[in-house]
Amino acid sequence: MRMVVLGLGYLGATHAACMAELGHEVLGIEVDPEKREQLAAGVVPFYEPGLPELLRKHIDSGRLTVSGSYRDAAEFADVFFIAVGTPQKKGEYGADLQYVDAAIDELIPLLTRDGLILGKSTVPVGTAQRLSDRAAELAKDVDVEIAWNPEFLREGYAVKDTLQPDRLVLGRFAGGRAESVSRDIYSSIIDSGTPFIITDPPTAELVKTSANAFLATKISFINAIAEVCDAAGADVKAIADAIGYDSRIGRKFLNAGIGFGGGCLPKDIRAFMARAGELGAAEALTFLREVDNVNMRRRTRMVELAREVCGGTLLGKRVAILGAAFKPESDDVRDSPALNVAGQIQLQGASVSVYDPKAMDNSRKLFPTLDYSSSALEACDQADAMLLLTEWQEFLSLDPAELGKRVRHKNLVDGRMCLNPTVWESAGWNYRV
Numbered sequence: 262m263r264m265v266v267l268g269l270g271y272l273g274a275t276h277a278a279c280m281a282e283l284g285h286e287v288l289g290i291e292v293d294p295e296k297r298e299q300l301a302a303g304v305v306p307f308y309e310p311g312l313p314e315l316l317r318k319h320i321d322s323g324r325l326t327v328s329g330s331y332r333d334a335a336e337f338a339d340v341f342f343i344a345v346g347t348p349q350k351k352g353e354y355g356a357d358l359q360y361v362d363a364a365i366d367e368l369i370p371l372l373t374r375d376g377l378i379l380g381k382s383t384v385p386v387g388t389a390q391r392l393s394d395r396a397a398e399l400a401k402d403v404d405v406e407i408a409w410n411p412e413f414l415r416e417g418y419a420v421k422d423t424l425q426p427d428r429l430v431l432g433r434f435a436g437g438r439a440e441s442v443s444r445d446i447y448s449s450i451i452d453s454g455t456p457f458i459i460t461d462p463p464t465a466e467l468v469k470t471s472a473n474a475f476l477a478t479k480i481s482f483i484n485a486i487a488e489v490c491d492a493a494g495a496d497v498k499a500i501a502d503a504i505g506y507d508s509r510i511g512r513k514f515l516n517a518g519i520g521f522g523g524g525c526l527p528k529d530i531r532a533f534m535a536r537a538g539e540l541g542a543a544e545a546l547t548f549l550r551e552v553d554n555v556n557m558r559r560r561t562r563m564v565e566l567a568r569e570v571c572g573g574t575l576l577g578k579r580v581a582i583l584g585a586a587f588k589p590e591s592d593d594v595r596d597s598p599a600l601n602v603a604g605q606i607q608l609q610g611a612s613v614s615v616y617d618p619k620a621m622d623n624s625r626k627l628f629p630t631l632d633y634s635s636s637a638l639e640a641c642d643q644a645d646a647m648l649l650l651t652e653w654q655e656f657l658s659l660d661p662a663e664l665g666k667r668v669r670h671k672n673l674v675d676g677r678m679c680l681n682p683t684v685w686e687s688a689g690w691n692y693r694v
């Protein structure tokens with residue numbers, strides 16, 4: 262089938278390449294000329310394991326092409342995926358839908374045949390209805406159907422999550438062709454037994470928002486328990502393991518530490534609260550404010566721990582920060598807890614040296630005044646404290662003895678609770694979580 266993907270960021274580029282992998286002919290539309298050139302040359306402008314191979318394969322095969330022109334999009338196909346970003350509005354909790362709105366406003370007047378627009382971006386409930394009304398105003402003698410088909414991919418596993426998703430969800434208005442077209446598009450995934458949930462658009466929009474709100478709640482739950490553990494002298498990791506064995510609870514997303522960040526969970530819970538408020542249901546989601554508060558407290562606590570191990574002040578101290586990406590297997594530093602902590606520590610007078618295996622360029626752009634090192638060892642040179650803030654595999658195999666020779670004081674704050682305390686303590690380190 263021929264299809265267009267509007268927006269080639271983390272979500273769109275992955276979706277476009279994966280649709281080509283499923284055998285479809287895909288045109289990706291990207292308005293940023295630099296990104297577009299890279300993608301057209303088969304280069305992925307961000308780190309996502311497995312995606313460069315897939316993109317190159319389908320650019321080379323000609324099944325995936327890239328353009329900046331909505332006119333090309335309108336000519337190329339009758340099925341359009343919206344995959345543009347929906348960031349948090351500046352100074353407000355709500356989602357900024359300007360890119361979604363712009364995609365609709367630009368595309369629809371150019372359509373000369375009936376079209377189906379499938380939204381993948383995470384949007385506040387009610388967006389598909391609003392866009393549907395707008396589409397009816399903009400369409401010239403053609404019929405445009407809007408449906409929502411939310412994406413659940415995780416950065417770092419985006420290709421796998423798209424080609425082998427846990428479930429597919431489609432929210433469509435009655436009487437359209439969204440369901441039959443989606444069944445064609447995803448036929449091989451559906452045939453392999455993946456659950457395909459067909460519902461109405463508000464439900465589909467809420468499925469996505471609820472999933473992210475639940476994940477955020479799960480992480481903040483265990484981090485709240487971590488606060489109690491600190492006060493009671495208990496071990497939060499052992500608690501997560503023990504309750505995680507209960508299949509009703511599950512161990513995933515119960516890793517306590519510095520908390521969640523990234524371009525999705527933080528802004529999605531805030532947009533969810535804002536939308537519930539608009540709908541007169543604010544009270545239902547007041548707990549999400551606490552989820553957000555617990556999460557932000559983790560960052561403050563990390564700074565306090567750093568100050569404590571440095572003897573009560575960060576002034577004039579050297580602090581090594583291992584990890585800058587919001588999670589491993591990603592170079593994304595949007596709302597990265599690690600960089601947030603690094604910035605706060607620097608503001609308190611320490612000199613901060615950051616190392617991350619993949620996110621150095623993005624970090625430099627966001628926090629140009631921090632120092633950056635080219636390895637974990639270099640970052641730790643003469644450090645008074647070392648903070649592990651993103652659990653990259655390469656940090657799990659660090660040698661405590663070797664690092665011990667580089668630092669000034671053997672203070673380790675494990676912000677991801679991912680190292681073995683016994684190993685580090687027996688090498689003379691002051692291990693803190």
Ligand code: UGA
Nearest residue numbers: 412413414415416480514515516520521522523525587588
């Ligand atoms: C999240 C969801 O997991 C995806 O299902 C969703 O599609 C995506 O948002 C989206 O809305 O586009 P992602 O932001 O890539 O995916 O990352 P996650 O794996 O969810 O991790 C989010 C944050 O939580 C990271 O900072 C991670 O370090 C943190 N985390 C995760 C914890 O602190 N503890 C855990 O146990 C798990």
